[in-house]
Structure formats: structure tokens, C-alpha cells
Amino acid sequence: xxxxKNTPSSPSLNFIEEIIEADLAAGKYQNIVTRFPPEPNGYxxxxxxxSICLNFGLAQKYKGYTNLRYDDTNPVTEETEYVDSIxxxxxxxxxxxxxxxxxxxxxxQLYDWALKLVKAGKAYVDFSSPEQIAEMKGTPTEAGKDSPxxxxxxxxxxALLERMRxxxxxxxxxxxxxxIDMAAPxxxxxxxxxxxxxxxxxxxxGDKWCIxxxxxxAHGQCDSIENITHSICTLEFIPHRELxxxxxxxxxxxxSHQYEFARLNLSYTVMSKRKLLxxxxxxxxxxxxxxxxxxxxxxxxxGYTPESLRDFAQRIGxxxxxxxxxxxxxxxxxxxDLNKIALRRFAVLDPLKVVITNYPEGQTEWLESENNPxxxxxxxxxxxxxxxxxxxQEDFMENPPxxxxxxxxxxxxxxxxxxxxxxxxxxxDADGNITAVxxxxxxxxxxxxxxxxxxVQGVIHWLAAEHAKTATVRLYDRLFTVEDPAAEEDxxxxxxxxxxxxxxxxxxxxxxxxxxxxxxxxxxxLGYFCVDPDSTAEKPVFNRTVTLKDSWAKVSKKA
Ligand code: ATP
Ligand code: MG
Numbered sequence: 001x002x003x004x005k006n007t008p009s010s011p012s013l014n015f016i017e018e019i020i021e022a023d024l025a026a027g028k029y030q031n032i033v034t035r036f037p038p039e040p041n042g043y044x045x046x047x048x049x050x051s052i053c054l055n056f057g058l059a060q061k062y063k064g065y066t067n068l069r070y071d072d073t074n075p076v077t078e079e080t081e082y083v084d085s086i087x088x089x090x091x092x093x094x095x096x097x098x099x100x101x102x103x104x105x106x107x108x109q110l111y112d113w114a115l116k117l118v119k120a121g122k123a124y125v126d127f128s129s130p131e132q133i134a135e136m137k138g139t140p141t142e143a144g145k146d147s148p149x150x151x152x153x154x155x156x157x158x159a160l161l162e163r164m165r166x167x168x169x170x171x172x173x174x175x176x177x178x179x180i181d182m183a184a185p186x187x188x189x190x191x192x193x194x195x196x197x198x199x200x201x202x203x204x205x206g207d208k209w210c211i212x213x214x215x216x217x218a219h220g221q222c223d224s225i226e227n228i229t230h231s232i233c234t235l236e237f238i239p240h241r242e243l244x245x246x247x248x249x250x251x252x253x254x255x256s257h258q259y260e261f262a263r264l265n266l267s268y269t270v271m272s273k274r275k276l277l278x279x280x281x282x283x284x285x286x287x288x289x290x291x292x293x294x295x296x297x298x299x300x301x302x303g304y305t306p307e308s309l310r311d312f313a314q315r316i317g318x319x320x321x322x323x324x325x326x327x328x329x330x331x332x333x334x335x336x337d338l339n340k341i342a343l344r345r346f347a348v349l350d351p352l353k354v355v356i357t358n359y360p361e362g363q364t365e366w367l368e369s370e371n372n373p374x375x376x377x378x379x380x381x382x383x384x385x386x387x388x389x390x391x392x393q394e395d396f397m398e399n400p401p402x403x404x405x406x407x408x409x410x411x412x413x414x415x416x417x418x419x420x421x422x423x424x425x426x427x428x429d430a431d432g433n434i435t436a437v438x439x440x441x442x443x444x445x446x447x448x449x450x451x452x453x454x455x456v457q458g459v460i461h462w463l464a465a466e467h468a469k470t471a472t473v474r475l476y477d478r479l480f481t482v483e484d485p486a487a488e489e490d491x492x493x494x495x496x497x498x499x500x501x502x503x504x505x506x507x508x509x510x511x512x513x514x515x516x517x518x519x520x521x522x523x524x525x526l527g528y529f530c531v532d533p534d535s536t537a538e539k540p541v542f543n544r545t546v547t548l549k550d551s552w553a554k555v556s557k558k559a
Contacts, residue, residue, distance in 0.1 A: 014318040016054070016259055020062055020230060032064035032229045036090065036097070037219070040070050040203075041077040042273030043288040043295040044089045046309070046330070047264040053313035054261070055232060056095040065098035067226055072104045073218045075202035083203070085288070089296040094306045103213075103222050104204045110213050110221055111165065113251050114176060114194060118157045122250055123194060124149055125160035127174045136182070137190055143183035144190045150179060164197060167210045171197050176211070180246065188243045192216055220244040223256035231256050234263040235322065262319040267327045268478040269294045270486050284495055285479075291532075291543050292479045292499050302476065303520055303530025303545030305341075308334040327478065331546045338520060338528040338545065343371045343378060346416075346461045347523040347542075348507045349473055351390035353436040353465065356421065359387040364466065367447070369417035372522075381511045385418050388465035390507055395460040396437055398426060405458035407437065413458040416524060420445035420454050461524045468507040472541040474532070475501040508540070515540050522548070 013021065023029055034055040038048060059066040068090060072078050090097065117123040126149045128136070138144030152160070161176060163169065176195040184190055194217040199210045223231045231244075241258045248255055263271075270276065271294060279285050279293070288295050291302035299309070312333040316325050346369075365385045371378035391407065400408040407413045412422045419441045427436040445452035479499050485491040512521070517533040527548050532541040 015320060016058065016230070016232060016261065016318055017061070019259060020058065023229070024062065029229050032059060032062045033067070033227055034059050034064065034230055034232060035067040035069050035223065035226060035228050037069045037071045037103075037222075038086050039074070039077075039273075040072055040079065040082040040086060041074070042082060042277055043085050043297055045271055045273070045276065045296065046266060046269075046294045046299065046312075047271045048089075049093060049296055049309050050264040050313050050316065051232070051234075052090055052093055052095060053310055054318060057313075058230070058232075064229070066095070067099045067101055067228070068097035069101045069103065069222060069226070071215075071219070071222075072102050072202070072204060073213050073215065075198060075200040075212060078203050080203055085297060092300060092306055093296065093309060099226075101222075101226065102204055103218050104202060106218075106222055106225055107205060107209055107213070109225060110218060111211075113221060113253075114161065114217075115158065117178065117194075117250060118161055118176075119154060120250070121154055121179065123176055123178050124152050124157050125164065125174050126150075126177050126191075130172065133175075133193075137187065138182070140185075140187060146182050147177070147191065150191070164195065164211050165209075167199070169197055171199055173197060178217075178243075178247070180243075186239060186242050188216070188239050189246070192243060216240055216243050217247065220247050220256060220258070221251070221253070223258075224248055224251075224254040227254050228256045231258045233258060233260055235260045235320075236263075260320075262322050264316065265322065265324045265484075266294065266330065267324055267483045268480045268485070269327065270480070270491055272486065275486070275491060278492070282492070284492065291474070292476055301530070301532065302543055303338075303528060304334050305337050305520075308337040311337065324484065334546050335528070335549060338522065340374055341372075342520045342522040342528055343381075344369070344373075344524055345512050345521045346383065346463055346509045347471070347473070347512070347526060347529075348390045348392055348461070348463050348468070349503050349526065350393040351463075351507055352393045352396055352434070354389040354391055354421070354462070355427075355436055355438050356387050356389065356441045357424070357438050358440050361387055363387065364464065367418055383417060383509060383511075384464040384467040386464040386466055389415070389462045390465055390468060391415075391437075391460055391462045395458075396423075396434075398434065405456075406460055407439075407458070412454065412456045413460050414445070414447070414456050415462045416459050417447050418462070419443070419447075420450075420452060420456055461526075463507050463509055467510050469510065469513050470539060471506050471508045471512070472534075472539060473503040473506040473529070474541065474543045475503065476544055477501075506542075508542075512540065520545070
């Protein structure tokens with residue numbers, strides 16, 4: 001890739017930055033306050049990462065701050081495990097919330113405000129069933145009908161709301177609704193529900209409440225309590241904005257404002273937490289942090305770096321219209337980062353024995369190889385060379401097609417950081433399978449001091465048999481076979497059966513004998529790999545983060 005691509009994207013402002021700069025220039029705010037408001041009903045995914053980078057990034061740029069607010073208004077789906085993972089993921093991405101709040105912290109305040117709306121004649125208790133409410137709602141082209149409970153007196157509504165809170169009614173028996181306009185063109189303004197009854201235990205408030213606020217009744221008020229200046233959400237909330245403003249106006253509280261941007265859609269990926277939960281529960285993946293998952297924890301385990309995800313968020317930018325981002329852009333971002341930081345190592349996934357017939361038996365020679373040519377400061381490591389080696393099965397062909405530059409009978413290749421070898425003959429078992437390849441090496445062709453005058457086209461990686469260690473290597477492919485699995489009737493029908501391939505007896509060089517979970521390497525010609533937490537001292541486990549693009553061309557050039 002050209003180096004120009006590394007420079008930050010253009011300094012022009014995105015539309016939210018334009019709004020903020022105009023607000024600041026007009027003196028509307030001294031600084032800005034944003035929030036990231038996840039519902040703790042699942043692990044965060046790459047779409048959330050975009051929202052996190054946007055909210056925290058804006059606050060950093062305009063010298064404000066960002067709150068993490070758990071939107072825990074639905075007691076049924078929320079769990080402490082999710083709460084903990086969300087904070088860990090935000091911090092791993094490189095951001096520190098100024099405050100950590102919970103929508104449930106504000107339940108008492110929200111209730112007081114509900115009383116205020118009832119007293120103002122702007123809310124009422126409705127005993128209509130959900131079906132009746134839906135029935136009376138009308139359609140976008142047809143006005144709704146007033147509920148028979150719409151004109152109950154203020155006193156009676158106050159008493160009923162108190163009884164709702166006190167637990168005197170059953171789930172679904174009644175709701176509190178805002179009294180707005182049953183003929184409003186915006187359906188969200190047709191007397192929206194504010195509270196519903198749920199006799200359910202809440203992960204923080206326990207059994208204190210049996211009425212829980214709806215999203216619209218909670219969200220803007222929470223923003224207002226926290227003096228959020230720019231409340232940024234995804235496009236599907238555009239029709240909610242009128243209601244967001246109506247509640248804030250009616251209560252006469254701090255005027256937070258809502259702005260909408262296009263959510264991230266990524267090809268070959270599902271992003272809804274509901275769908276991700278199905279993959280976990282039905283064991284299509286090993287858990288929320290399976291390296292094939294688009295969750296932040298899955299991507300971390302796969303080997304993605306926080307820098308690469310922030311870079312990705314920056315490159316995709318902020319749009320006002322729905323779009324689909326190519327998964328290959330994400331892979332580009334991680335390659336860019338790992339190319340700079342990952343140490344180079346040799347591993348052989350599918351070994352074929354090579355015997356160097358003119359090399360002395362029992363001798364080991366320690367050659368040097370660069371740790372990372374992109375960063376000379378990382379120096380070199382020692383690589384043992386001997387009479388018996390392993391190369392990839394794939395790098396040898398007994399009957400090659402024309403222009404085959406890897407090893408074949410009579411042909412020569414360079415062993416990277418070592419010598420040029422020539423294949424003389426092959427050894428076969430009774431069934432005719434090749435069990436070893438016999439080669440001659442050229443002592444004057446040693447890398448860095450080659451005086452042999454030999455010209456070869458192919459460069460391959462290798463390991464000294466005596467010093468190789470074994471490892472488990474997990475190779476990943478896309479989880480889905482279609483671009484937009486969410487658009488399919490059943491997204492689970494298009495799972496890729498080859499999304500994971502496990503190699504139990506891969507071979508690795510001795511410099512990889514002691515590694516820790518999270519360490520990242522480039523296995524020459526094979527891709528970037530990250531050490532999995534399943535690793536043991538006896539047997540490390542490596543996850544392939546991403547393949548090397550153009551690996552053949554690249555390695556050959558740098559013989
Ligand atoms: P999901 O559909 O995955 O359940 P959600 O919107 O219900 O997502 P929340 O926990 O409510 O999930 O989201 C927290 C924040 O992250 C919200 O502000 C939401 O707009 C934002 N967000 C969620 N998904 C995306 C996405 N794909 N792209 C950008 N932002 C997103
Ligand atoms: Mg949500």
C-alpha cells in the first residue's frame with residue numbers, strides 16, 4: 001500500500017462537527033457534552049465502536065467530556081456480565097468515560113416528572129389493552145381515535161399513577177400515556193406510552209419498581225439531567241426527535257438536542273445484538289468473544305488492535321444516509337497497523353520434510369532474520385538451520401505447471417533468511433505419497449552475503465526439524481457466505497461452514513516458544529496471528545487475525 005494512505009483523512013468537517021462548531025461560535029455552549037448510551041443486553045460490536053469513537057472523539061476534539069450511560073430501562077434482558085464487558089470494551093478502545101451513569105439512577109426523577117405532566121393535564125392512565133391501543137392508533141394517512149380514558153380528571157390520574165407504582169395492577173393492565181395529539185402526522189406523537197407495568201427484578205433497583213419507562217420517556221430526560229449538549233443516535237430515531245423535544249419542552253428542563261447519523265453496516269456481518277445472541281445461545285460460535293464475532297471482545301481475541309478500530313471509524317466517517325461498508329476495509333486497517341508492529345516469525349502449517357543431503361548431520365547453524373523490516377529498531381532473532389527442515393506442502397510440486405517458482409524436482413528456491421536449495425529427488429512411501437524431498441544447498445548463497453551468482457524467483461519459509469515446536473493454529477474465514485445476511489429470511493442458513501479451520505500440529509520456530517495471550521506476530525507468508533487465551537505453556541494457540549494481502553509478490557521482492 002502506498003504511504004499516502006497513512007496520512008489522516010481530509011481535515012474537512014463532518015456534519016456533526018459543523019453543527020458543533022456553529023454552536024460554539026454562536027456561544028450556545030462553552031464546551032460540549034456527549035454520551036454513549038448502550039443497553040446492557042449484549043456485548044458491544046463494531047457498530048458500537050463507531051458510535052464510541054464518534055462520541056468520545058468529538059468530546060476530545062472540542063474539549064468537552066463523554067458519559068457512559070447504561071440504558072437499563074428494560075429489566076428483563078439486562079445482565080451484570082454485559083455491564084462489565086461494556087466498560088472494559090470502551091476502555092480497551094482507548095476511552096475513559098467522564099462519568100458512569102445508569103438510566104435507573106434517574107427512575108425517581110422520571111417519576112416526579114411524570115407526576116408533573118399528569119398535573120399539567122399532559123398525561124393519563126389508560127386501561128385499554130395493547131390491542132385496543134394499537135387499534136386506536138390509526139395509520140399514517142388516517143387519524144387515530146381518542147382513548148376512552150383520555151379525559152380522566154387530573155386527580156384521578158394522579159391517584160391511578162400512584163397505584164400503578166405501588167404495584168396494585170397486573171402486567172399490561174394499564175399504561176401511562178402522554179396526552180399529545182391522536183391526529184398528529186407523526187405516529188410517535190399519538191399519545192405515546194410513557195410507563196408500562198412489569199413486575200420484574202431489575203439488576204440494580206431490585207424490586208423497588210414495577211413500572212418501567214419506555215425508551216422515549218427515558219432517553220431525552222436522562223440526556224437533560226446530564227446536560228448532554230449533543231445527543232447523537234442512529235437514523236431510525238429521526239421520527240422520535242419530535243417527541244424528544246416535546247418532553248423536554250413540556251417539562252421545561254435543560255434542552256439537550258438529538259442528532260442522527262447512519263449506523264454502520266458491514267458486509268458479511270450481522271450486527272443486531274438479538275441475532276448475535278442467537279449465534280451464542282445456539283452455539284454456532286463459542287461465545288460472545290469468539291474470534292469470528294463482530295463484537296469488540298471477539299475482534300480483540302482475533303488480534304485486532306484498538307488503533308486499527310479507531311482508524312477504521314475515522315476512515316468510514318459519518319454519513320446521513322444508510323450504506324454498507326466492505327469488510328475488506330476493516331482488514332486493510334488491521335494490516336496497516338500490524339505491518340508496523342508485529343514481529344516476523346516462521347511457522348509451517350502443513351509440513352513437508354526436506355533433507356539437505358550435502359549438509360553435515362547433527363550440525364545446527366544459527367542464522368539471523370529481521371524481526372520487522374518496517375521497524376529496524378526491533379533488531380533480529382536467531383533462526384536455527386540444519387540438515388532436516390520442514391517447508392509447506394503447498395510450496396512443493398512434483399509436476400508443476402510452467403512458471404512455478406517454488407520447489408520442484410530440478411528447480412531452485414531461496415529459503416528465506418538462509419540459503420538457496422535445489423531439489424534433486426523425492427522419497428515416497430509404498431502408496432506413492434511423497435514423504436521427503438532431497439535437496440542440495442549452496443553454501444555461498446547465504447542471505448545477506450550471497451556470492452553464488454545464482455538467480456532464483458521463489459522465496460519460501462521453512463523450519464529446522466530438530467528445533468521446531470508444535471502449536472495449534474486457528475484459521476478464520478468470514479462467518480457468513482452472503483454480503484447481507486440480515487436481509488436473508490434466516491440469517492443462520494447462510495453461515496459459512498468453513499469459517500474455522502483448526503490445525504492441531506502446526507510447527508513454529510523456537511523464538512515463539514514463550515508467548516503470552518494477546519501477543520501478535522506476522523507468520524511470514526501466512527498472515528498475522530494473535531496468541532489466544534486458550535494457550536498453555538506446552539502448546540500455544542494462535543488465531544489468524546487476517547491474511548497478508550499480496551503475500552507472494554511482497555516476499556519475493558524482498559528475498
Ligand atoms: P442493536 O441493534 O445491536 O441491539 P442498539 O442500537 O439497540 O443496537 P444500543 O445498546 O442501544 O444498541 O446502542 C448504544 C449506542 O450505539 C446507540 O447510541 C446506538 O445508536 C449506537 N449503535 C448501535 N449500533 C450501531 C451501529 N451499527 N452503528 C453505529 N452506532 C450504533
Ligand atoms: Mg437500543
